[in-house]
Amino acid sequence: MSGRNGAPGAADPIGAGANRSGSNEAAGRIREQIIYGKLAAINLHAGERMQRIARSPLIAESRRFAVAVLTPDVRLAHQIQFEVEHLYALRESVRSALDFFAYDIAEGDVIITADAYGGGTRGQTLTMAMPLFVEGELMLFPAIRAQMSDLGGEIPGGFHPLAHEQWQESMRLTPVKLYVGGKLQRDVFRFLMTNSRTAEWLGADLAAMHACCQEMQRSLLELLGQYGQTAVGQAADAMIAHTEAEAKRFLPRHGAAAGGRQGTAALPAACGGAQIAVTAAWAGEQLVLDFAGTDAQLAAPYNCTAAMTQSIAAASALAGGLDELPLNEGLLAALAFKLPQGSLVSPQFPAATALSGHVTAHAIAAAVTQALRSADESANRGEAGEPHPAIHGGGPWAMLYQPVGSAKVTPLRIEPGFAQVHGGWGPSALFGAGRLLSAEELESGYGFRLERRERQTDGSMQVELHILQGKWEYQAFPYGEDSVLIDSGSSVKQQEDGGTDNMQDGQQGVQEEQEDASGGPVLTSGDRIRLHYAGEAKAEEGEGHDN
Secondary structure, rough: OEEEOOEEEOOOOHHHHHHHHHHHHHHHHHHHHHHHHHHHHHHHHHHHHHHHHOOOHHHHOOOOOEEEEOOOOEEEEEEEEEOOOOOHHHHHHHHHHHHOOOOOOOOOOEEEEEEOOOOOOOOEEEEEEEOOOOOOOOOOOOEEEEEEOOOOOOOOOOOOOOOOOHHOOOEEEEEEEEEEEOOHHHHHHHHHOOOOOHHHHHHHHHHHHHHHHHHHHHHHHHHHHHHHHHHHHHHHHHHHHHHHHHHHHHOOOOOOOOOOOOEEEEEHHOOOOOOEEEEEEOOOOEEEOOOOOOEEEEOOOHHHHHHHHHHHHHHOOOOOOOOOOOEEEHHHEEEEEEOOOOEOOOOOOOOOOOOOOOOOHHOOOOOOHHHHOOOHHHHHOOOOOOOOOOOOOOEEEEEEEEOOOOOOOEEEOOOOOOOOOOOOOOHHHHOOOOOOHHEEEEEEEHHHEEEEEEEOOOEEHHHHHOOOOEEEEEEEEEOOOOEEEOOOOOOOOEOOOOOOHHHHHHHHHHHHEOOOOOOOOOEEEEOOOOOOHHOOOHHHHOOOOOO
């Protein structure tokens, strides 16, 4: 380059080297974002493919699954999810599986686990991990976590309202290799199929998970071949660091002194009325959520595993920015947790957990939200003058299945409406991202006529289903007083707020009139199910519960 006098070879102008260095740094950041964008695209494509090729309605329609790419040291590089509960549980269940097979993992191995006490949340949700090796070294690898239609237990589908231990809800599937060196382990596969009421769906869903993981492996190998292992790893690390910084920016910092901020919430009285307590306080660069003071675990299916509690609490704390941030290790690193062992938020095996996501999760979210709104609430309000957003607010649902003892017993989840959240923006984040069943699907596929699904002036939703044909045993899971009514033709029975004793009492009248050989309540042609979903005030504040 020319100097000030135009002579060739003269020194660069002062600052030119710094400008070049800054340009190179900016170019490097752009390149890292491009690489990470391609990594995220691999994940997104796998999620779309999983939904298309899975057989069970829980995945294909309700989208109760998550897909992730993890680093060799089992950090979350990128994740997509359609339910909040997977936020920590996918990574933790993969860590548990890889720890179980430490020094015994090779190319072509596929590990599965469905253990609520091995980093999971509920026994019916299965994680599949497929380690990827390049020249003998573990690389970025895929994992998928999805709710299965049935993995054993006393009640089809695993949602047992009277369960007090894990085995009543499902089998306990600790880490096992479904494939070894690329070869299907037929004894393991046979065991799973034999112990599921929906073997056809389970087999198809496992095949879909395996196919998606294989496609992700091929795409990851192409990405590594295009940019190199070092560059891809650096891109993931850079985005994780960026996400952590952004997550801390979204988390509220007011009131962190003097012991932090407290929040409490209770389960419905019919569910035991147990108390959730949390204190939110900053410790260094992490927001610590301390659940000291939470009640002990219950002999009922409302206990939240550590992974479930962390997922719900983190989503509640990050509610203001969760949609704007990528889901990766940086998001998780912004928070820390203190969970008392043997409590409702970190139970000891074999406490039942199946209904924790439908009951206790809303109480956890309510307590965290209250803590982040308290202690100088006006200072906590965002730029638009709104309080810390809430993600809780549930609604009633029911599980239907052919009478136990039938040649085929297929659980059908009925959740045809949703509670309104603040501002009229639809269902709460804890509702998930599934779609509502259409009237055509319900009538042609299951013999139910959707006679009413109306939003009321107060924001509530009224839904009425008419049973046209067939015979179904059922379990109703209310969410508030008068939220589920069963019209058996000659009488209308109210399903009490979702507890064990009241659940039995509420169904007793129907049992007396229509009792199957198995003793369970039965719906037949002509019966109706009426469900009421709360408006935004009750959905957010939990007024639908008898606390």
